[in-house]
Amino acid sequence: MLYSRIVETYAKIEATTKRLEITSFLVELIQDTPRSILDKVVYLTQGKLHPDFLGIELGIAEKLLFRVLAKVTGQTEAKVTTIYKKLGDLGTVAEELLNDKTQTSFQRGALTVEEVYKIFDMIAHEAGQGSVDSKLRHMTGLLGKASPSEAKYLTRMALGRLRLGVADMTILDTLAISLGGGKNSRPLLERAYNRSSDLGYVARTLATGGIKAIESLKVTVGRPIRPMLAERLSDAQAIMAKMNGECAAEYKYDGLRIQAHISTEEVTFYSRRLENITDQFPDIQRLLKNNIEAKGVILEGEAVPVDLSTGELLPFQLISQRRGRKYDLDKTIEEIPVAFFPFDLLYADMTDYTDRRYPERRERLRELIPRNGKIELSRQKICNDPKQLDDFMQQAVADGCEGLMIKSIGPDSTYKAGARGWTWIKYKREYKSEMQDSVDLAAVGAFAGRGRRGGTYGALLLAAYDKSEDMFRTVCKCGSGFTDQDLSKLPKLLEKYRIGYRYPRVDSKIEPDAWFVPGLVLEIVGAEITLSPIHTCGMNSIRQGAGLAVRFPRFTGKYREDKSPEDCTTTDEVVEMYRAQLKKFSEKLTTEAA
């Protein structure tokens, strides 16, 4: 199939924001796609080559693409850079430069999907000496054959920024309509996706085995399962009511969620965002390998730093020090030992446990887990009145936890992969501030520090994620809560995201001293959400001309490296928090008046 066929669809998708229209363009594309390359077309449309959990990224640096574009279009790198600064998108630069080029190659427009995929995949696997030259050669070859509009998307793809906004759910709708016999097959496809985290695999399974194969698609060791997520409430009575009077309350450990896949050959760990994080925890890997006899097991738990001499739980952020320390990891393991608290079982005994009720999963998990100081089942108590919950909460906080996870133990307590629902509720201890919960925000800019903070950043410009527009909108400038250690490492942490202009997907009325591509996510608490004329989060949704801001924001010390910027608190959630705050306030007034 010609790559131009895909590009035709991309251009149509870009020209609309209506999900139904996007779906119908994709349905046409899928119907034109030979089944043998269906998975490739699905990956490419989402700007990928493989499922995220394999961690295979194209990894072409912007700088290298400047060189490629200069070469292909006969311009100087300086000229390419200047145009880029003006347009802010290298894809558009490629398109414009090729449009301008009078002498077009006769081959342009003959690229096939198979060829594009193969070359990108080769580039993605290039590493080590000579890889830069080789990437340059491959990219020059590709763009040398591309039409201007193909070049636009190939360039964006190479940068890892295709970002057409085709959500996973839109792909599932498309597959249901085009190959699944209609919308009715959508829940089955979604179930298959939640259990495999791989849309290409779902598409391939559907293309080769039809909906029957999708129906029988099972959880497999080695393929991460999309995690079940919790709703939140801050009132024990309301929680009890949601749980129909009985629930399992568990310590909510303040650590890193790990989904462990244990096979006869290896033990692999996936993070909440399904990244392979096995390398960070060789100690837990050894523990599970040596202590769990059963093989073919998938379980979930929380890794928490501990003081081994006292058994005391330590702050979560210590874990992040393990990241990127491949070489002195042994030393770090000694300095920052980690305990593992399994809390759920998803697969064992050749059986998909996600369909079983929680008490049954928990019982089997208990049998599988050895009693050992470094690996211990999450502490649990069956509760049936709010007072019991509050007492247990106090105990959890005293033991260094964030609060409780309240879980249903009723008939509805199956593991709902990929879904956020009321069968899990997080009950966090109230922060001292009035905001009921923390928010996770992306750093999009920074202000130079003064005085004691000279030479580093004094404050960060933070943004929430606008899911419907795929944009980041600012919500506060935060300079408090950072320790001296944080301050000294911030420039280094943010260096890879730093750019010399406002990133096109960032919406800001404020001009910071440095701009970043959204990448680093931080947990923030504040006093309240207020209306703001200078922040763009939730602009016009409460009042015309006003956005929303977090007042008195403070960094909690938690870098949310387990979250992608798109996992940040959404602008809709901030609007919701503002409304909930208003409601609480008016209820308080009514009570006081009464």
Ligand code: ATP
């Ligand atoms: P989200 O709800 O989107 O995951 P979040 O990561 O900010 O947002 P948290 O407030 O941290 O959510 O609460 C959910 C997390 O709590 C889980 O993802 C898991 O990592 C952690 N956790 C700790 N203890 C438990 C437990 N006993 N059972 C389930 N999850 C637990």
